[in-house]
Amino acid sequence: MIQIVPTTALDGQKPGTSGLRKKTPVFMQNPYLQNYVQAIFDGIGGVQGKALVVGGDGRFFNDTAIGVILRMAAANGASRCIVGQGGLLSTPAASNLIRLRGADGGLILSASHNPGGPDADFGLKFNGANGGPASEAVSDAIHASTQTLTEYRIWDAPAPDISALGEVYLGAMVVEVVDPVTDYAQAMAQLFDFDALRALFKTGFRLRFDAMHAVTGPYAREILENRLGAAPGSVVNATPLPDFGGRHPDPNPIWAHELMDAMHGTDAPDFGAASDGDGDRNMIVGRGCYVSPSDSLAVLADLAHLAPGYAGGLKGVARSMPTSCAVDRVAEAKGIACYETPTGWKFFGNLLDAGRATLCGEESAGTGSDHVREKDGLWAVLLWLNILAAAGKSVAQLMADHWARYGRNYYSRHDYEEVDAEAAQSLIADLRAALPTLAGQSTGALTIARADEFGYDDPVDGSHSNAQGLRIFFKDGARLVFRLSGTGTAGATLRVYLERLETDPDKLHLDPQEALAEVITAAEAIAGITARTGRAKPDVIT
Ligand code: G1P
Ligand code: ZN
Secondary structure, eight states, X not given: OEEEEEOOOOOSXXXXXXXXXEEXXXXXXXXXXXXXXXHHHHHTTOOTTOEEEEEEOOOTTHHHHHHHHHHHHHHTTOSEEEEEEEEEOOHHHHXXXXXXXXXXXXXXXXXXXXXXXXXXXXXXXXXXXXXXXXXXXXXXXXXXXXXXOOEEEEESSOOOOOXXXXXXXXXXXXXXXXXXXXXXXXXXXXXXXXXXXXXXXXXXXXXXXXXXXXXXXXXXXXXXXXXXXXXXXOEESOSOOTTGGGSOOXXXXXXXXXXXXXHHSTTXXXXXXXXXXXXXXXXXXXXXEEXXXXXXXXHHHHHGGGSGGGTTOOSEEEEETTSOXXXXXXXXXXXXXXXXXXXXXXXXXXXXXXXXXXXXXXXXXXXEETXXXXXXXXXHXXXXXXXXXXXXXXXXXXXXHHHHHHOEEEEEEEEEEXXXXXXXXXXXXXXXXXXXXXXXXXXXXXXXXXXXXXXXXXXXXXXXXXXXXXXXEETTXXXXXXXXXXXXXXXXXXXXXXXXXXXXGGGSSSOHHHHTXXXXXXXXXXXXXXXXXXXXXXXXXX
């Protein structure tokens, strides 16, 4: 029976770059989740007769929330919900499933790389029929619904068991429980040369994949160990846990330091990789050689044709504005288009749909292609492995070759987390006001060439997004970007992105923080970060 529950509008926060993220207790406080789910359904024009994909990264509250979503989908008239067994679906696997099954969209439960648990973070986002994050217009419509909500609808019966494969009915709606891995693994087998990868592992090639106790464990075990023959135990921390083992499932050198240690120790494997909470991010590290996400994108753009799925070459590439310009140099050499978009994967969707870009990436460990409409951690790992197998080179050799040919875009991101929100906002506001006066000013050895605020005109649908980050360009090709995070759940996070191109063959193997020292000094001089935030140094340097 449909129960109609009177309710009131949600708080005014607009969903950020990846849906709505809040502290778990906020989502658990009935009717917060119920309100947001109803707002999603209303915002997309209702779900009457629609098919939806539902799954999440397995964090605390994942299963309970899925039960609520299924009951609400049934009460709102959905015809079918396709759910990952046990409530699990990685974000790229959900995107793949939406496209494969021709679903009308999907609800993905995740706060990505943020910690999980009763006092940690939870999140929910809606992806559209193309498998990608809701567009700005749809996000706005969902947000508008949160403000006008007066009731939500829920099926007045217990949620079905989603631990067993098969179909059950909830009211008139079919709940179809599917294996979360099978279709995704099949998609990967179509893109990559699995025979060559099996041959690579047969030669004794050693891999360490750290699933960080998050959703990619079952995917990586099945694909890397069972299908490709990586030695048993190559996938570590493979069991998804509701609290990710109490850590941040964030694949960067800080949070994946165990992997970094293993890859820099004696007896390091040939290749190391990690993925995040919901499986869309990746970290790539060779023996003694960490690959920055921006460099990874550039190398993949350069060599993707070595994998069967990309043998015909790339239509174009795209990167988020703060991502380093390394990929631009590859695109230029290949004579293909290179798009610069605002932060957040949703901005790649139109370019991918329109066939303008094949590969996309962000500096925040996200890389992907037109095979789905999300970034895809395991896909990036498999593409790297395919390239290594085809090129017969180590990661370190590939990087050295790349820098020798294209130069090296030294790059780093400095994050100041949980900064007082007002202090962070006034830092940005004052810097914005100062932008027109900056050209010609010198800070230490660097002279500012120009400064602006990034805005984006979508070449496909003509929509405009403004205020997407403050950019300062220096005369020697260095660049500084300041922006506030859209995904935090407490205070504000200030992100400072630092970059400098080096083409001198004798300076291609420096420590990035040293190579960027002058840019780091300039950032402090221009923005007064320490004085304004009270922080002497960043919380996280990647
Ligand atoms: C961060 C990353 C961004 C990514 C997003 C979702 O957003 O910087 O590249 O798309 O997470 O994974 P931010 O917190 O910077 O708004
Ligand atoms: Zn993620």
